[in-house]
Amino acid sequence: MKKSIIACTLFLFNITAYAQFTNLPSGDNKRATVSEGIGITQVSINYSRPGVKHREGHIWGEVVHKGFANLGFGSSKAAPWRAGANENTTITFSTDVKVNGQSLPAGTYGFFVAYDPDESTLIFSKNASSWGSFYYDPNEDALRVKVKPVANDKSVEWLKYEFTDETPSSATIALEWEKLIFSFKVDVDLVNTQIASFRKELRGSSGFIWQTWNTAASFCEQNNTNLQEALLWADTATSISTGGSQSFQAWSTKAGILDSLGRNQEAMAVMKKALPFGNVNELYYYARSLAHLKKGKEAFEIFKMDYDKHPDEFLTNAGMARGYSALGDYKKALVYAQKSLLQAPDLPNKTRLENMVKTLQDGKDINL
Incomplete structure (x- = not known):
């Protein structure tokens, strides 16, 4: 009897031990x-x-x-x-x-x-x-x-x-x-799953910085969806509490949402508020988008603002070339394009500027 109890105990022990192993x-x-x-x-x-x-x-x-x-x-x-x-x-x-x-x-x-x-x-x-x-x-x-x-x-x-x-x-x-x-x-459903994720994550630690609110608002603007809620997100992104009150990106996102909602005058006013906060790259690419939309005068004003803040630099000289080209003044545009070509920091930019110079010499707009 004693032997049977011992054998049974050993059997159960072996099963338990085997179950705990990592086996093939x-x-x-x-x-x-x-x-x-x-x-x-x-x-x-x-x-x-x-x-x-x-x-x-x-x-x-x-x-x-x-x-x-x-x-x-x-x-x-x-x-x-x-x-x-x-x-x-x-x-x-x-x-x-x-x-x-x-x-x-x-x-x-x-x-x-x-x-x-x-x-x-x-x-x-x-x-x-x-x-x-x-x-x-x-x-x-x-x-x-x-x-x-x-x-x-x-x-x-x-x-x-x-x-x-x-x-x-x-x-x-x-x-x-x-x-x-x-x-x-x-x-x-790419859009709705992403928006649902934004709603959830913005209630956590991600909601303490302007960048996340701006990312969510910008996604909605780019996909032309959920614009009313996106405008609230943009308001938070541009608030003092999240640190985005002096962010060009946050204000320009809000302007884009207002424009998508058909509130064009408000969008223009918000964009003017954003301009003083823009760095050299942000102003340059915003002006380029205006030039692409055939808003030559508005584009030139932004390119000129960027140039005045950062005179005679590679990017701002290229911007002035684009600005004058948007106005149809290819002669003045050529002067700035040639100056920018001499300042090109690498081969891709040099090639791009060489093409711009040739286009202007041919009397054509470089913003097409």
């Missing part, structure tokens, strides 16, 4: 993680990679059972494939997404496949912590999508997930093993 993955299946950003959305897949291991032609419909099956273990009597090996495959979306056009909230999901050669079912389950699919419960499904497996022109030995066909707002995720590919498309 069961069946020599490789552990893997693949992750990629789509906009500000992070998509991560954790899985184990089974190998074909000389079982060509016996994977689909055999190693991977068709549809739903009773695996003989666990509570599920109709389990899909675990879409990998060992622990169940999980996929995490840091924001809300659309999968093949269907909405899926942010979160971590168990990922399963009910294989069928004609039309397979991809399952995103709210249960992401169970082992394999032995405890699969359809009541925990968050989303199901139908896909047709596609034949691969080459055999993939170790199962893998890949991101393909990337765009700024989408990517296709492909499960590849042996000679089949299962793909689904993930789309994100």
Whole structure:
């Protein structure tokens, strides 16, 4: 009796110790993680990679059972494939997404496949912590999508997930093993996810400096969206409390939002307030934008202001060349362009100025 108690104790000790070790993955299946950003959305897949291991032609419909099956273990009597090996495959979306056009909230999901050669079912389950699919419960499904497996022109030995066909707002995720590919498309709402992130982060430590408020406001201005809230963000960016009351960038962002709202006179007044705070580069590029919009007189005034503050410098001489060119006075513009050429700090700028000089000598506007 005493020996039995000792043996049982040792057995339990060995199980406990074994469970605490970091061991090689069961069946020599490789552990893997693949992750990629789509906009500000992070998509991560954790899985184990089974190998074909000389079982060509016996994977689909055999190693991977068709549809739903009773695996003989666990509570599920109709389990899909675990879409990998060992622990169940999980996929995490840091924001809300659309999968093949269907909405899926942010979160971590168990990922399963009910294989069928004609039309397979991809399952995103709210249960992401169970082992394999032995405890699969359809009541925990968050989303199901139908896909047709596609034949691969080459055999993939170790199962893998890949991101393909990337765009700024989408990517296709492909499960590849042996000679089949299962793909689904993930789309994100770039603008709304970014704005939602701004709202959240501006309530934290990021909200104590003008730069973050300006970044959020500028994003809305550039995308012509959420302008009323963006104007409030711009007000905060230009406030004394955040340190942006003398920031050219913050004031010019506010002016741009007002202009987008059709409040043009207010925008002009705000822009005039911004000008004294502009550095040599900010004034130069603001004037260039005016010249590009064929506002020659306004552009010249800013180029001249920049030159008066920083006389006879490379950039301000180039600015005066552009200013006079915007007024149609190519002769005076040429004088300043040649002066700027002599001051060019590097080869790219020298080449750019040489082209400007040639354009002016040909009697053409350099602001086109």
